[in-house]
Amino acid sequence: MSTVTFEIVDSYIGVIKLNRPEAANAFSRQLLADFHDVLELVEQKDDLRAVVITSEGEKAFCAGADLKERRTMTQDEVVDTVNEIGRVVTRVDDLKVPTIAAINGAAFGGGLELALACDIRVASNNAKMGLTETSLAIIPGAGGTQRLARLIGLAKAKYYILTAKRFDSLEGREIGLIEEVVSLDELSNKALDIAVQIASNGPVGVKIAKQAINVGFDHDLQTGLKIEKDCYMHTIPTEDRLEALQAFKEKRKPNFKGK
Known part of the structure; x- marks a missing residue:
């Protein structure tokens, strides 16, 4: 075993x-x-x-x-x-x-x-x-x-x-x-x-948030903010972001797919 x-x-x-x-x-x-x-x-x-x-x-x-x-x-x-x-x-x-x-x-x-x-x-x-x-x-x-x-x-x-x-x-x-x-x-x-x-949260957003925190932690604030901005940009083209906006409009729970 x-x-x-x-x-x-x-x-x-x-x-x-x-x-x-x-x-x-x-x-x-x-x-x-x-x-x-x-x-x-x-x-x-x-x-x-x-x-x-x-x-x-x-x-x-x-x-x-x-x-x-x-x-x-x-x-x-x-x-x-x-x-x-x-x-x-x-x-x-x-x-x-x-x-x-x-x-x-x-x-x-x-x-x-x-x-x-x-x-x-x-x-x-x-x-x-x-x-x-x-x-x-x-x-x-x-x-x-x-x-x-x-x-x-x-x-x-x-x-x-x-x-x-x-x-x-x-x-x-x-x-x-x-x-x-x-x-x-x-x-x-x-x-x-x-x-x-x-x-239950957006899988891409969660993984990118973890990355931004980990990578930015050992840098000064200005560098960390640049890292955060670069990471944020990875979430913009995702289907999950659009699904979150649609779910908010329809007052329902979003169905995230990690894409």
């Missing part, structure tokens, strides 16, 4: 699920290979409008690297595995379709880095998380030092990474890392509700 599964729900929404609950859904070599296979499928499905990333079980979203497996590795193998985690996380970050991390338990190290690569994060009220690598005499190696600072600010990122502090989902919401905190029983529905809300 695959350690990462993928299914499509509600026609336009995909769900990626890590499936090693017996090992806290940690990043083994097999899981990383399976994750790449799933991402290949996601990247090929042009009709997807949102993707939820979550895990099997009620205790762990992803505990990060599989430390039991890592103890048997040479230094070169460790480096290769860390790089592979980074490649998976970056592929998630680079998906054109919006992504929602549904954090259903512990998310430490690479597990939290995976969540950081998603566009939106929701968490169960039992979730614990942290970039705890410095407590193991290493540093976050799959984008954590960069993505956390961009999400919560430089000083807070230094605080959490340098102390290796573990924190709960409520604290995560307070610092701007988590958008919604719900009970574990409600988490799946909450993530899917957000995905449905995104999927």
Whole structure:
């Protein structure tokens, strides 16, 4: 059985699920290979409008690297595995379709880095998380030092990474890392509700908006505004834009087709 599964729900929404609950859904070599296979499928499905990333079980979203497996590795193998985690996380970050991390338990190290690569994060009220690598005499190696600072600010990122502090989902919401905190029983529905809300909007507009935000973020305001304008122009000739205007005129819900 695959350690990462993928299914499509509600026609336009995909769900990626890590499936090693017996090992806290940690990043083994097999899981990383399976994750790449799933991402290949996601990247090929042009009709997807949102993707939820979550895990099997009620205790762990992803505990990060599989430390039991890592103890048997040479230094070169460790480096290769860390790089592979980074490649998976970056592929998630680079998906054109919006992504929602549904954090259903512990998310430490690479597990939290995976969540950081998603566009939106929701968490169960039992979730614990942290970039705890410095407590193991290493540093976050799959984008954590960069993505956390961009999400919560430089000083807070230094605080959490340098102390290796573990924190709960409520604290995560307070610092701007988590958008919604719900009970574990409600988490799946909450993530899917957000995905449905995104999927009900114009697919081209949503993807272009994500692109404009991501590309413009690291530039000064004037450059960012130019990027926004260029992105906006891609929405003008679409059938969906005309459908939205027609639906408004007819006082009905638009029927977007992603064209």
